[in-house]
Amino acid sequence: MTYAPGDLIAEIAYVAHTLHWSLDSILDLEHHDRRRFADALAP
Secondary structure (H helix, E strand, O other): OOOOHHHHHHHHHHHHHHHOOOHHHHHOOOHHHHHHHHHHHOO
């Protein structure tokens, strides 16, 4: 599975900004877990 670079950056930025997590912490997540966090945080 490939992931558009712009989408990946937006997802990481959203999770980092909302949860105040470090980049390393976010990148340690599997894609599906990171996506679940981003979806759960969305208004």
